[in-house]
Amino acid sequence: MNESSSIIKQGKVQFPFQNGYHGSGIGWKNESPSLIKLFHFWVNFAMWGILVDLGNCAARFFKTKKYYIQIHGYIMLLVCTTTFIVEMIVLVKNPKIFIRYSTLSQIQILHFLLGFIFMILFILQVIGGYVLYLIFSREQFKMNKYSYYYKLFHQIFGYMLYFAGKAGVLTGFILIEDQYVIITSKGIIKLYNNMILVLYDNKIYDIAKVNHPGGNFLMMQIKGREIGRFMYGAFGLETTNIISLKKDFLNIFMRMLTNFIQEDL
Incomplete structure (x- = not known):
């Protein structure tokens, strides 16, 4: 995960979103009080x-x-x-x-x-x-x-x-x-500037570190979207002529994302 993700925590959950984050935003800086x-x-x-x-x-x-x-x-x-x-x-x-x-x-x-x-x-x-x-x-x-x-x-x-x-x-x-941090809209924009957040399985992930064979263009096309429909091959991107994912490519991409998530958590 990028360095911005270690700035603020909410309990045991980091904010900005750690991969698999499911919750609200305001949190504690570093560690919450015991x-x-x-x-x-x-x-x-x-x-x-x-x-x-x-x-x-x-x-x-x-x-x-x-x-x-x-x-x-x-x-x-x-x-x-x-x-x-x-x-x-x-x-x-x-x-x-x-x-x-x-x-x-x-x-x-x-x-x-x-x-x-x-x-x-x-x-x-x-x-x-x-x-x-x-x-x-x-x-x-x-x-x-x-x-x-x-x-x-x-x-x-x-x-x-x-x-x-x-x-x-x-x-x-x-x-x-002193352990509380007020998060402003400008601060959020600055922190998320280099993040590619997507929604998958009702959880939020930053996939900026995932190297997709289709390049950065495809990554930006799914930024901020629910990607389950693409992950399972049911739909292709509406803004392109790219066909839906085939099973073998889906498995490769799933392994890439799964490994990325496990390493990050």
């Missing part, structure tokens, strides 16, 4: 893109409610625990990331460092939040300067983690979006 990457992306998006805001709202705007501390604590514990589990799964499933660290792009390095440092910091924040909860839940608790500063530190550190989490989600979006 299930682990998609799981990592969507879970972290749900946790740090949505749920963390609910936890912050509980602590910021519902202080007059009786159980606002518990609601805030349980939400943030769920966010941090889920994030930790997901990060561990990614590291276990992709241990070579430390070996090929130097080959990563700048945005990949930033996302990786954010996630790694972030994971350590939010563990400390959860522990600190639990200690703060124990302090506030004491019956004889009275606010003093030490507990005030501890609470203030927890709050500031929490906002730092909040914005770091949003940055992680943003860089994750960029990494996912």
Whole structure:
């Protein structure tokens, strides 16, 4: 297959059309994201893109409610625990990331460092939040300067983690979006300029590499057409006086096309 066919893929199917392609056009560049990457992306998006805001709202705007501390604590514990589990799964499933660290792009390095440092910091924040909860839940608790500063530190550190989490989600979006390719009509015309696409057996093939005894003239006559009628010898080309294919020539041409397809796939 020509080089243009390796530019974009849709799952395991290349786009532009690989021989035998049967489907739609828009796809992924190089390789589609693995299930682990998609799981990592969507879970972290749900946790740090949505749920963390609910936890912050509980602590910021519902202080007059009786159980606002518990609601805030349980939400943030769920966010941090889920994030930790997901990060561990990614590291276990992709241990070579430390070996090929130097080959990563700048945005990949930033996302990786954010996630790694972030994971350590939010563990400390959860522990600190639990200690703060124990302090506030004491019956004889009275606010003093030490507990005030501890609470203030927890709050500031929490906002730092909040914005770091949003940055992680943003860089994750960029990494996912970079794998998509927008295919314009001009791009398609450029890619297909040297291709001879035909329809055979309900599948699309590029037969530009097939050397037909009739020369390039015949190849251009069937470009963009369904060629089953010609392959089986039922019809000749309407625009020529060439008779339909005889059986022996059909067998030769079928072998040529079959070998070409098998080599290409």
